[in-house]
Amino acid sequence: MTFNVLSLTDAISKLTILNGTTPIRIYDLDEVPDEILPRFCPCLWPDVNAGVVSGSRIDRMSFGGGGITSTGARKDLVYTINYCFCYMPVGTGRMEIKNHFPKVATITGAILAALIGSLDTVTGSVSVDVSSWSIPGRSISDPAGSNQFSGSLLSLLVNEFTELG
Amino acid sequence: MATGRTVSKFRRLYIDGYDLSKYGINIGPLSVSYPESMVATFADAIQGAMLGVPKISCGTLNGVFDNTATSGLHVLMNGAGGARYVMVAQGIQAAPAQGDPVFCGVFGQLAYEGVQGSIDDTATATIPFSGPAVSVASGALNDAWGLLLHANAAETVANTAAGVDDGAASANGGVFFYHATASNGTVTLSCQHSTTTNVNGSFGTLTGATSTLLPSGVSFGIGVVAPGVAVGRYLRWQLAFTAGSSVTFVCAFIRAK
16 A cells, blocks of 8 residues: 555646746645745645645445455545645735735636646546635745745545555 | 556446547446346246346436537437447546456437436436347347457557457357547448467457448447357457548447357
8 A cells, every 4th residue: 555645746746837828836745845935936835734634534445354455455545635825925016915816816727727637647546636725815824834925725635545556 | 457446537438429428427237137037936936037138238327418519418318219329438547448347238218308416506417228229239249248449549550469358268259339439531440359369460350340331420330249159368459441541439349148
């Protein structure tokens, strides 16, 4: 059995998501900076604040013991993986609110399109689907908790078969 | 071809030459069952089953109501009462590939029912099927589960690759099912077999497992290998253009027991 979170965050980090004509920065789990600076934005990163993985459970699907080899019981490893999108720090530029939020919505749409369109098959996962997203306003903190950003939150529901290597 | 369990998102649905996967919500049960005898008497110790006479059904299709011109589910399926060439390919942890399980048959469409959807109020359609349509000669086919020989993709040249190992040879014929979802010319599709080895040079014609000369565009059908005909252990798809250069198709072979 392999817990394939790293494969998934790696696959997401390799997506191309455009802000206009410029790709946004996407961090893998081993690349998330402690502090997100304005020059890093807009950027998408695994939500190391609220939890990269949440809602985890193992669903038993069949009789039998074990469950991590092809001869064991069949079990599903189900979890949610969470991401933050930071558009710009709060207080950046003039007319910040009316300028930032349409862009947050537009880029969030581009992120959704990329996640829905490009993550059909990821090594180790039989199913990856966007399960929720929100644009909570000017309340997204960077990992250091020192900067506030306008942005969005996104979650993906993942299903793995535990008997697969 | 992979082995193991899977999830429904890797299922694909083809009816009458069209890929309806994007409309399918669920279909089934995909069944081959043997009914119990209806004529047991008081004197019979047990009630028997007719083991030589299977009942084959693809159950009911629930799909998304969509009237997209030419290819929408509503456009294609809103006329009940006719025979439908149904193929359900089940990919294993990935999109269907050669050798994956497939369920095929020619079934009567019993109805077309527009339904108020239960998910986000999406309008849906319910389409129940009968057993095999008696108006279509499908030989003495007594099974509906077989092997996918070619996933739905374009080909431009004849097949020189190895085929799929179906485990063992048989001697009772079968049926070759095909859907050409697009073609720019006229082409013949077929299933070849090999008794000895799974290499290019060993494959030969399987009598009956050949389509008619298919026109450009969309086409579908079956090729019946008569009961009693030997079918080799190894199977593969083949094509021959008489005009044009590309055909997108999916095909399968169901081995009769």
